[in-house]
Amino acid sequence: MNLLNDLANPVRFERYARMIFPAVLGFALLTGAAGLYFALFNSPADYQQGEAVRIMYVHVPAAWMSMFCYSVMAGASAVGFIWKHPLADVAAKETAPLGAGFTILALFTGSLWGKPMWGAWWVWDARLTSVLVLLFLYLGYMALWRAIPDKARAARLAAILAIVGFVNVPVIKFSVEWWNSLHQPASIIRADGPTIDGAMLTPLLLMIAAYMSAYVAMLLPSIRNELTARRLARLQFVDETRAAELVEQ
Amino acid sequence: MSALGAIIARDIRLAFRAGGGAAQGVTFFALTGVMFALAVGPDIALISKIAGPVLWTGALLATQISLDQIWRADREDGSLDVLVETSDMLALTALAKAFAHWAATALPLIIATPILGVMLNLPAEAYAPLAISLAIGTPGLSLIGCIAGALVVSLPRAHLLIAIIVSPLYVPILIFGSGAAMSDVGAPQYGANLMLLGATVLFAAILSPLASAAALRSNLD
Structure with missing residues (x-):
């Protein structure tokens, strides 16, 4: 809580941010490089999926991040809404496009994997569909932010939407799974078996760490x-009012 | 309590009198059915198969286009300020507004459904599931839509924005509603879909008034 209060001060936040940024970026690059090496060269091909299993190492972390970013967004929105924490609002706002990016990446890699596995670029699989709906939740949140000119009001309203969306995510996910199980014959090969071998777990964990720190x-x-x-907008506003005052005089 | 009754009565009266949108909603609903039939072609077997989902989608779209008016009309004539300032529990006011919206837009659709059902060759045994699923599900559409309408009430025009915000949140209602409409009465999916639909709507009934009230307060300060 103390740190949270500290971060409300933008100057102090910038100092912290500048301090940890190189370390975070370095960690992301290192784990990403190591993860990709293991994923592409130093892990076994799957006995069923063959080499296509390697798509998993970029896909699963992206899918995971799509949900993680939405949770961060909703959490930061709640903090911003309840305590009027100015930086939490900004964090929520800036997380949205990143989360949407991870979601698009998850959908894209999912459909790349789907082509050899299912024989189609897009299958109305429960997971794919619920991730797609998640993408639209992100887009709605971003559209609301853009539509409202007053930033303080936009922050409060977007926070309400993020929280409403967040509590609905389990309902949406469940409904899509239900819909899928009723409409589709269960003949697809499961993406991930019940257990995962250690040789596959290492690159996966590395990639998750890389995605997190990249975020x-x-x-x-x-x-x-x-x-x-x-700050710039405020300065311009001050300048303009001053100019208007001068003109009036 | 009488205040809430007055709000509901006033909104319904406004919707059905000149300039209100109730008739437009039903017309739009009928048009979506016609458009689907025209797009599919005169294959009666195919039309009859998709009639249930088409009518559910039509009801959803017809509700969606009227959401912008829930709060905007009150905002334009100034009564929204009075509602927000005077009500002890704005959330209850929001619940009353959502109910009035349902009664003015969704109820006429449900009444019009049998006529459209005949035109789309809906199988005889599918009328009851469709009507019941619409009756249970459409209040949820009004409730969730009430939040979206409250979020954008201070913007000049927001039809498209509302549609973008609200559509992902409508997914469970559409799935369970259409799922119930397409299954036979007595089949296990039928009861399960209806119960899940009811649960989703009840959940929205708790969430929506609180979120709408918070959104209205943020919009008016």
């Missing part, structure tokens, strides 16, 4: 950009 490494500069943009 933080992208989030920090975008928060700083947003803070700078707001």
Whole structure:
């Protein structure tokens, strides 16, 4: 809580952000490189899926991040809404496009994997469909932010939408699974077997760490950009009112 | 309590009088059915097979286009300020508004469903599931739509934005509603879909008034 209060001060936040950014970026690059090496060269091909299983190492972390970012967004929205924490609002806002990016990546890699496995680029599989709906939740949140000119009001309203969306995510996910099990014959090969071999787990965990730190490494500069943009807008506003006053005189 | 009754009565009266949108909603609903039939072609077997889902989608779209008016009309004539300032529990007011919206837009659709059902060659045994699933599910559409309408009430025009915000949240209602409409009465999916539909709507009935009230307060300060 103390740290949270500290971070409410934009100057102090920028100091922290500048301090940890190189470390986070470095960690992301290292784990990403190591993860990709293991994923592409140093892990076994699947006995059923063959080499296509390697798509999993970029796909599963992306799918995981799509949900993780939405949770962060909703959590930050709640903090911003309840305690009027200015930086939480900015963090929620800047997480949305990153989360949407991970979601698109998950959908894209999922359909790349689906082509050899299912024989179609897109299958109305329960997971694919619920991730697609999640993407639209992100887009709605971003559209609301863009539509409202007053930032303080936009933050509060977008926070309400994020929270409403978040409590609905389990309902949506469940409904899509239900829909799928009723409409589709269960003949598809499961993406991930019940157990996963250690040789496959190492690259997967490395990639998850890489995605997580890449997210933080992208989030920090975008928060700083947003803070700078707001400061600039304020300065311009002051300039304009001053100019208007001068004209009146 | 009488205040809530007055809000409901006033909204319904406004919707059905000149300039209200109740008739337009039903017309739009009928048109979506016609458009689907025209797009599919005169294959009566195919039309009859998709009639249930088509009517559910039509009801959803017809509800969706009227959401922008739930709060906007009150905002334009100033009564929204009075509602927000005077009501002890804004959430209950929001619940009353959602109910009035349902009665003015969804209820006429449910009444019009049998006529459209005949035109789309809906199988005789499918009328009851369709009507019951619409009756249980459409209040959920109004409730969730009430939140979206409250979120955008201070913006000049927001039809498209509302549709983008609300469609993903409508997914469970559409799935369970259409699922119940397509299954036979007595089949296990039928009861399960209806119960899940009811649960989703009850959940929305708790969430929507609170979220709508919060959104209205944020929009008016």
